[in-house]
Amino acid sequence: MNCNQYQEWVSAEIDGRLDQRQAQLLREHLAACPACRQVKADLERTIALIRTLPNIEPPPDLLDSIHQRLAVEPETRRVWRILTMPLTRVALAVALLMIIVIYGYRPMTSVTRDVQSVKTDGQIIGGGKSPESAQTKHANLVPTPNAGESSGAEPAKRAPASSMLEAHPLALKAEPAHRLQDLDAVPALENNLEMVAAAKMIETKRTEKRVRTDDLAIADQDKQKGAKAVSFHSIRKMSSHAGGKIIEEKHGAPADIAQEAVLMKDKAGNQLAVAFAVPTLPGEPPPAASQYPIEKKPQLPQTARAGVVDHKAGASTPDREPSVKLLVVTSDPAAVMRLLEPYRQEQIRDRATKERSDAADKPGVVWGQEKNVEQAPKHRSRSQPQGQAVDALTTIWVSAREYSELLKKIRVLGKITDDNQPAAQTQSDMFDPHSGASQSTELISVQVRIQPR
Amino acid sequence: MSKDIEVAVGEPQVSGEELAARFRQGDVRAFDDIVKCYQQRIFNLAYRMLNQYEEAADLTQEIFVKIYRSMDKFRGESSFTTWVYAIAVNMGRNKLRSFRHRPALNALSTDAPLETENGRMAMELPDPGRSPGEQVERVEVCRELEGCLAKLPPEFAAALVMRDLQQMTYEEIAAAMQCSLGTVKSRIARGRLLAMEKLKKIYHQ
Known part of the structure; x- marks a missing residue:
């Protein structure tokens, strides 16, 4: 037993909790240990003090x-x-x-979903999670009247298409119009273009309707009312509002797919239309053509329609030909290529040196065979018949104005042989009442061959 | 186990068990009587453990709410008072543990009334029965003691309060703390020694 244990016994002894033997042992220790006697005295004083602590009244409430x-x-x-x-x-x-x-990344509008599920070649990859997106199969971007005015601009940078409409669908920014032939160009809208209208319904069964640009006013009103997102329904509603200002056009979309377009304009006032493939809603019949009164039904050349609506479909459809075919014989192929670069939609193919030299003294080509080569580019060099080779072949999409400007520039670089005049120059003024009769609303598909001199 | 402590609720005296039985039979007002019977002791236990008047009041409310919600769990296997104390000690211990993570406690509540032999009075008022020097010393010692009680391990503080302030037996304390008699003895003895160590410098000034 040490002092610590005896000191604990002191406490029990004060409360009378020690038996006789323990009490005897404690008394003997205390008699011999002055330190423990002092502890006992202090402890008794402490206990007495604790017992005198006042009783505190609890709060009355x-x-x-x-x-x-x-x-x-x-x-x-x-x-x-x-x-x-x-x-x-x-x-x-x-x-x-x-x-x-x-x-958590984003709440998606129906349009956003549709844009997200569009691949750059105009086909839908079904990336959207909604059942509607799964049905979506086709999409195009269509420039409207004043688009061609900004032909000198650089090609737009690519960015995720899904981001285009989600930040603020009614305040989009974008690059000039003619870049919008394909959804590749859609992301470019993010920065430079303010979307002021949403108004196009492309009906099913190979029918496309386009809203005139003066429908922008309607959409503008809608914007002022605080519309935050462009939904399928709002676009349809606005399309309906714009009755009498829609034209019909042939289109190669599957029968069960409806399409929408959004009209936009950039800060310079150029109007653009972006068409999105959207499915019809579950349980909802496809919109009838009669719902959107047709003001004019222009008799566009087949090639021009293909170019506007679906240039890929044009490339893969045997009966569709480019609007214009050009053969450029030049001593500076690279310069011509650079000139075409901003408008390029299909990959330019270089020929083997031997083929190029063989083709140099054989003007004229078999276009149909060239097209077949385009459809199977990976096997092109093997399947290309000797004697039909050219240095490069590309298809571009330009407005009539751009086309004429381009012709002048190319002429400086070489000799041009064009198979036909651009058909679109003769029509489509009706799409832009603000831009004057000389403006073309349609893009022309121009197939350009560049042959070294 | 000693007999349950009788509690006074007006006349005649009513035991905690009787109040609990009334409550179980649907007499909701019996709970008010339970509060009136135990609030003094439960509040003082809480106050001595926390040494903060408002916190002690808050804890007391929580304890009685807990008692109210747990009345159906009282089976009469122990005395009602023991059962009430068991809840109070358990909640007080939990509160004190979380409480001590906060900034330093006040050594003395400034708004709590002080009970002396001359009646309730503010803590700062002089005790007329003592000389000014004695009064100052007494207040100082009381402050030191209250402070050191609140700084003891929760189990030691609870045992000390129940034993020395509320005169509960070792057996009642053991039942309330759900531990053995030996543990209670040890906690009381160590608690007193710790308090004594804190106060020794004042004793031998």
């Missing part, structure tokens, strides 16, 4: 407070306490993080 607690917080406080426990908070934070990671 304690009972009322208890009743209030019982009434106000039946079980909620208990639940709240559990929720605010540290471990629970960590668990909730982790769960929230997971929800954000899984679902």
